[in-house]
Amino acid sequence: MSPAEIQQSQNNQLKFLDKPLQADATTDIIYMMCPMHLLTIEEQVREIKAGQVLSILTDYDGALDDIPAWCRKTGNEFLGIYEDTDHYKFYIRKKAPDNKQNV
Amino acid sequence: MKTIYMDHVATNPLHPEVLDAMMPYFREIFGNPQSIYEPGIRAKEAVENARASTAALINAKPKEIIFTSSGAEANNFALKGIAYASRNKGTHIIVSKIEHHSVLNPARFLEKSGFAVTYVPVDKYGTVDPDDVKKAITKETILISVIHASPEIGTIQPVDEIGRIAAEKGIVFHVDAVASAGNIPVDVRSLNVDLLTFAAHQFYGPKGAGALYVKEGTRIVPLIYGGIQEGGRRAGTENVPAIVGMGKAAEIAKRDMQKRIEHVTPLRDRIIDSALKIDKVTLTGHPERRLPGHASFVVEYIEGEAMLLLLAGKGIYSASGSACSSKALKASPVLISIGIPAHLAQGSVVFTLGEGTTGEDIDYFNETFPQVIGRLREISPYAKGWEGAEDPTCTVKK
Incomplete structure (x- = not known):
């Protein structure tokens, strides 16, 4: 593992943020259940440019495991979770296109 | 005789062009739209084409259309789905006294589940006075639902005015347009509607096909959980022939x-x-x-x-x-x-x-x-x- 890959792997662990982040695109899937969070991320990440940040609003608890895991698998950077009053906000930065896996 | x-x-016969459009989806193109091989892909394309023409009938975007099994399902979905999605904002709902039972009975169900419902009166012609709706609004109001046209007495409601009031107050507005959509012009943008129910058999489409328009960005709790159909908002294998029929009927209704x-x-x-x-x-x-x-x-x-x-x-x-x-x-x-x-x-x-x-x-x-x-x-x-x-x-x- 290169230092950059080690860094990215650490970034993709579950981590909570103190305040919401700025996002380039937001998708609201509150009240949607599995596997809509994963399908929606795939769709939405395709819509944004590399380096841009997507925020996903969901109240599905399974997303706490699944979204960081999806980022590890696909090489996108997981920026963290902000816990709002009744939902979570997940933040993902789209990887550069030259990474080894496709999204 | x-x-x-x-x-x-009550219902209508199928338009011959609608039946023709539906037939292949009973026979050759029987695939499940979620399947990733050719027959599934063709079924999926047919559903998405039908979604586009169904949306066009009411001036909506295709992604704002959720296909249902009936107008009754769409009305139940709208009332329960918005009530539960908005209960942290408030627990008050306004409906008119001349709603269809598929709105009145979910409203009564919601009353038993901790919501308060105001039933606004109508005049001798069965018309809701938008001022009565305005007066009924409280800080707790999360949803207003008014029928567009009564199937029983034919009266068309001033839903545009009620829509304007709802929009001003930031309250979700649902319209049951089962008797009207496909028969008179219905434009969700000019009516300021957030949700709208309609059913194919009211405009020469098949029975068993309805739709709920949900304005982009509106949160709604699904009525039927399960798979990923209809964007995860309405599970169940799509009734492809009926959906195709609804799309065709919508296209003809717009034309004729x-x-x-x-x-x-x-x-x-x-x-x-x-x-x-x-x-x-x-x-x-x-x-x-x-x-x-x-x-x-x-x-x-x-x-x-x-x-x-x-x-x-x-x-x-x-x-x-x-x-x-x-x-x-x-x-x-x-x-x-x-x-x-x-x-x-x-x-x-x-x-x-x-x-x-x-x-x-x-x-x-x-x-x-x-x-x-x-x-x-x-x-x-x-x-x-x-x-x-x-x-x-x-x-x-x-």
Whole structure:
């Protein structure tokens, strides 16, 4: 593992943020259940440019495991979770296109 | 015997072009739209094409359309889905007193689940006063639901004005447009609507196909959880032939709407003019702001069901109003809410016309209807007046 890959792997662990982040695109899937969070991320990440940040609003608890895991698998950077009053906000930065896996 | 179908608000025959469009999806293209091989992909394409033309009928975006099994499902979905999605904002809902049972009964269910519901009244024509809606709004109000056109009395509501009030206050607005969409112009943007229910069989599409328009960005709790169909908002393997049929019917309705309106409106007016010449027959609903093919009356001293049976004996198929009055022999809550006494409400009849109705049909009807009324009044115990009439009030007061 290169230092950059080690860094990215650490970034993709579950981590909570103190305040919401700025996002380039937001998708609201509150009240949607599995596997809509994963399908929606795939769709939405395709819509944004590399380096841009997507925020996903969901109240599905399974997303706490699944979204960081999806980022590890696909090489996108997981920026963290902000816990709002009744939902979570997940933040993902789209990887550069030259990474080894496709999204 | 010649038969004349005058119950187009109950349902309609399939348009021949709709049946043709549906047939391949019963036979060759039977794949599951979620399957990733060729037959699945073709079924998925058909569903998405149908979504686009269904959306176009009401000026919505395709992704704002959720296909359902019926208008009743879409109404249940709208009320429960918005109530539960918004309960952290408030627990008050406003509906009109002349909603269909698929709105009234979910509203009653929600009352049992901790929500408060205001049932706004209507005037003698069955029209909701937008000011009454405005007055009913509280800080807790999360949803307003008003029917666009009453299938029972034909009155068209000022939903644009109510939509404006709801939008000003930031309250979600749902419209049950089952009787109107596909028959008169419905534009969700100009009406300021957040959710709108419609059903294919009301505009020559198949039964078993309905849709709920949900404005982009509106949060709604699914009624049916399961798979990923309809964006995870309505699970269940898609009824592909029915959805294709709804799409085709929507396309034809958009194309032929003006022609259909111009066809049925003068025929309807002939029925109204002729029926109102009969003693003690009153038009129900609004005289002008009503569905183009809809004529509804109360006939004094006789019973609606008896009229239907005698008319059916003469080959004329019609309806007496809501299921409440028809099956349960209760006075219709819609007629009660427009101020018709319970004993008169029993004499309700509804005639609804369609693109197959002809001028000769109307000649025959206008000749037959007074005969049927005359015959029943001969044997009615109340023909000389209402003394001694029971007053069977409807259990549904709200």
